[in-house]
Amino acid sequence: MSDAVAVGPAYRSSRRRLAFLFAALVIAVLPLLLTSGYWRTNLTLCAINVLLAIGLDFILGYAGQLNLGQSAFYGLGAYVSTLLITKFGVHFWAAFAAGVAFAGLAGMILSLFAVRLRGHYLAIASLGFAVIVHQILLNWISLTQGPLGIYGIPPPPAIAIPGLPPIEFSNQVALFYLVSAFALLAYLLLDQLVRSPIGEALTAVREDEISAQSLGINANAWKVFAFGVGAAVGGAAGCFYATFVGTLVPDAFFITESFTILAMVIVGGMGTLIGPVFGAILLTLLPELLRDIGDLRLVVYGLALTLVVLFMPGGLVQGWELLRRKFAGARVAGGR
Amino acid sequence: MPHLSWHDCRVDIFVVTVGLGDKIAEEWEPLRKQRFILAVSALSLIATVAFSDANAQDKTIKIGALFPMSGPGAYFGAQDKQGVELALEQVNKEGVNGYKFTIQYEDSACAPLPASQAAKRLLDQYKPDVIIGEECSDATLAIMPIIAQAKVPLLNAGSSSIKITEPGNPYTFRILPDEVMQGVDLATQAYNKLNARTAVLLYENTNSGIGNAKVFKDTFEKLGGKIIADIGFGRDVNDFTAIATRVAGAGKADVIPTYTLEGQGLKITQALAQAGVTKGGGGSAIQLGTIWLPFGFEQKAGKAAEGYVRIVQFDPTDTRPVVKNFISAFKAKFNADPTHLNAHAYDQIMLIADAVKRGAKDAQSMRDTLAATKDFQGVTGSVEFNKHNQNIKMDTIHYMRTEPDLSWTALKWN
Known part of the structure; x- marks a missing residue:
């Protein structure tokens, strides 16, 4: 088979399918390998953070919009779904859909107001939005309980499959499968979007908004669209967060959370969907893996992040590419 | 009896475990039995020590x-x-x-x-x-x-x-002591021992801040006292001049229960003194506090802390x-x-x-x-725990009053 055929669209598509199958297999096997409750909850947290990171990457990496308000969408998803469940007795999945829709709508509204802003200005506006949402969650005590917090949030209701025992989401493994299935679905959806003409339009807006508009691309509409989709994915992460931790306090969605999510995207590799997935996993697991070194834990964590950004500005994806090329080069040299 | 070294025992173990040729075995015959017993004893000793170590670890x-x-x-x-x-x-x-x-x-x-x-x-x-x-x-x-x-x-x-x-x-x-024990006792002591009839509540908008203030309010009002201002604030507030002015304008407050951590607590105490509300600033109001403020707060707050009555978790006196x-x-x-x-x-x-x-x-x-x-x-x-596993002993609530020289007087109310 010639090289030209090997890298053709059909080959790439089948390789992607294989990669998704492999990811599904890894998701299926991981909780069976990691049997401790601690590591299983870390896995669920990884899946939640993957949702947050790919949501932000869609806005930042593909549409080029410097959004520092992802913590707000995360919080809105969490609070809207939880309040609907606990105050109004809405079914979990209806509340989940409402949380996702509300976060997406909030993203679109923010984008509509901030559509003329770019770069640092947009960053400040989105950060301001995150501050406002945090203050609302904190001070609207009659609705959100504010700093008093909401406790004892139940897991999603069990799913009954005829002929099989019901799937209880109080079980950590079942909850991990649920959240990671959603993360995989969101990844598939975003992957399809970025590979479609929509992705090309977004990239065109990111690279040069004026040129894109001269080609008939409505830059503002696509920016609003990107914000809506990315915020909705962040909202989904929030819905899962509430049911996963069982406790909601506004400080969980303080603006610093936005920077953590941003770090996941940058460390992973902005503008690639796979990069932020690994960025999210790394930044979730690293502080946990470093617990054994005690007080130096966060120092080493910070140092690791600094080193990644210094030596691999393209993130883990860039690191992987460098390694791949090096070994490919070595193989070629060895072949000679 | 021949002298046996640890090395001999090890050789013996090797002989027993792996086995040697007949010739070598014959040469070792005179000592074999004795050495075997010693080797087994040594192993038993090691096993006993290991076992007792395991027991100690248990x-x-x-x-x-x-x-x-x-x-x-x-x-x-x-x-x-x-x-x-x-x-x-x-x-x-x-x-x-x-x-x-x-x-x-x-x-x-x-x-x-x-x-x-x-x-x-x-x-x-x-x-x-x-x-x-x-x-x-x-x-x-x-x-x-x-x-x-x-x-x-x-x-x-x-x-x-x-x-x-x-x-x-x-x-x-x-x-x-939980927020109810502290709040009920503080309000009761304020009403009975300090003859307080009016109060201004100052608290941070947190789980504990709101909870503590509510308990004080409920108890104080039940006793016949009146809350003339109820002021909550975020942990991000740094300047309390406006709040102190509001307290000064709320009317004559006998006591000002305050629920904040040390950083904001210092600023509030100084702002209230500057506004002439509390004893430390020439006013008559007594600031009240619970267990939030650590030992040494008065030294940091200075003259403004004079007259402050608060519950401390640990009484060094x-x-x-x-x-x-x-x-x-x-x-x-x-x-x-x-x-x-x-x-x-x-x-x-x-x-x-x-x-x-x-x-x-x-x-x-x-x-x-x-x-x-x-x-x-x-x-x-x-x-001593009650059925909810809450310590019910009131001697964990120590009342202290800050004197003009910033020392403490233990009030011994409990």
Whole structure:
């Protein structure tokens, strides 16, 4: 088979399918390998953070919009779904859909107001939005309980499959499968979007908004669209967060959370969907893996992040590419 | 009898285990039996030592500690650790009922998610017999169900939210007086001992701040007092001039119950004095506080703190021997005066040691023994748990008044 055929669209598509199958297999096997409750909850947290990171990457990496308000969408998803469940007795999945829709709508509204802003200005506006949402969650005590917090949030209701025992989401493994299935679905959806003409339009807006508009691309509409989709994915992460931790306090969605999510995207590799997935996993697991070194834990964590950004500005994806090329080069040299 | 070295024994073991040729075996014949017996004896000795080592390891009480060691609450963890280290040093000198105590710290960061993760890690990997911590109510409330599910007792000494023990759960114990105990007592003492009839409430908008203020308000109003202003504020407020002006304009307040951490507390006390509201600024109002402010607050606040009446968790003027010994041991080890955080952490370990003395040897017996605690004498006061595992001893509530020279006078109201 010639090289030209090997890298053709059909080959790439089948390789992607294989990669998704492999990811599904890894998701299926991981909780069976990691049997401790601690590591299983870390896995669920990884899946939640993957949702947050790919949501932000869609806005930042593909549409080029410097959004520092992802913590707000995360919080809105969490609070809207939880309040609907606990105050109004809405079914979990209806509340989940409402949380996702509300976060997406909030993203679109923010984008509509901030559509003329770019770069640092947009960053400040989105950060301001995150501050406002945090203050609302904190001070609207009659609705959100504010700093008093909401406790004892139940897991999603069990799913009954005829002929099989019901799937209880109080079980950590079942909850991990649920959240990671959603993360995989969101990844598939975003992957399809970025590979479609929509992705090309977004990239065109990111690279040069004026040129894109001269080609008939409505830059503002696509920016609003990107914000809506990315915020909705962040909202989904929030819905899962509430049911996963069982406790909601506004400080969980303080603006610093936005920077953590941003770090996941940058460390992973902005503008690639796979990069932020690994960025999210790394930044979730690293502080946990470093617990054994005690007080130096966060120092080493910070140092690791600094080193990644210094030596691999393209993130883990860039690191992987460098390694791949090096070994490919070595193989070629060895072949000679 | 020939002299036998360890080397000979090792050779003998080798002979027995691997086997040698007949010739060599014959040469060794005269000594074989004797050496074999010695080798078996040596192995038995090693096995006995190993077994007794295993027994000694079994006689260990594993304590898990969930303290905030990063983020804004890190100062809690640093001081908690000092109190724990001093107590462990003392109890491990001779052990208790043959038990030694080991500890593993985890950074729970004063927030629900990291605290939950840290609790799960402790339970899965360290498998403690008892856990101490957290400091912040939000974090404690998040870890309570996780630890209870693992049937391990949690001994708390830093979170005041009433929800921790009302309803609480069978595995969560608190030696700190809860917000209701403090609030009811503070309001009652203010009404009866200070003859206060009007009050302004100042509190941070947190779980504890709101809860504490509400209890004071309910009790004070029931007694016949009047709340003339009710002012909550965020932890991000840095300038309290506007709030002090508002307090000054609210009318004559006899007392001003204030619920904040030290940083904001200092600014509030100084702003109220500058506005001429409190005794420290020439006014007549008495600022009231609960256990939030550490020892040394007055020195930082200066003249503005004059007349401040507050509950302290640890009374360094207490003359009980247990307190005197604690203070001198702490000074000797850390070359500093102990704070209430040091004292509470010390009490937590000492109470666990006391439970072991009374027969606790694993998580379940630790829970049962802690629940049966009666009149344990700690440095912060005594301990006896009610059916919700809340310490009901009122001698943990120490009232202090700040004098013009910034010293304390113990009011001995409890």
